Amino acid sequence: QVQLVESGGGSVQAGGSLTLSCAASGYTGRNYWMGWFRQAPGKEREGVATMSDGGTTYYTDPVKGRFTISRDNAKNTVYLQMNSLKFEDTAMYYCAAASSLYFWQRFLAGFYAYWGQGTQVTVSS
Numbered sequence: 564q565v566q567l568v569e570s571g572g573g574s575v576q577a578g579g580s581l582t583l584s585c586a587a588s589g590y591t592g593r594n595y596w597m598g599w600f601r602q603a604p605g606k607e608r609e610g611v612a613t614m615s616d617g618g619t620t621y622y623t624d625p626v627k628g629r630f631t632i633s634r635d636n637a638k639n640t641v642y643l644q645m646n647s648l649k650f651e652d653t654a655m656y657y658c659a660a661a662s663s664l665y666f667w668q669r670f671l672a673g674f675y676a677y678w679g680q681g682t683q684v685t686v687s688s
Contacts, residue, residue, distance in 0.1 A: 583682060594636070599632060620632050
């Protein structure tokens with residue numbers, strides 16, 4: 564069973580930076596698709612950034628150029644570096660994993676089987 568634990572959330576002023584971490588355990592040794600999603604109050608969970616099992620990265624338009632997803636296989640940890648944060652980035656951020664995905668599923672939360680508990684990011688304007 565894959566388990567994911569996020570950390571690194573907090574409060575920051577607009578324009579600032581944060582790095583989220585997602586520590587994974589229970590892997591069988593193969594790489595998974597890893598994704599970062601976020602959910603603001605009253606809104607649906609939305610994809611932010613994903614990394615394929617082969618290491619290709621994808622970003623949604625609102626964060627493109629500001630966020631970077633990366634993976635340290637030795638530590639079984641996925642990161643989300645967030646720069647130039649905006650008020651509208653305020654949300655609960657979740658790490659997710661999927662053993663396999665089609666390209667078109669990469670930002671769809673329903674296709675990820677494993678989820679962390681989330682970490683709150685609050686950006687003040």
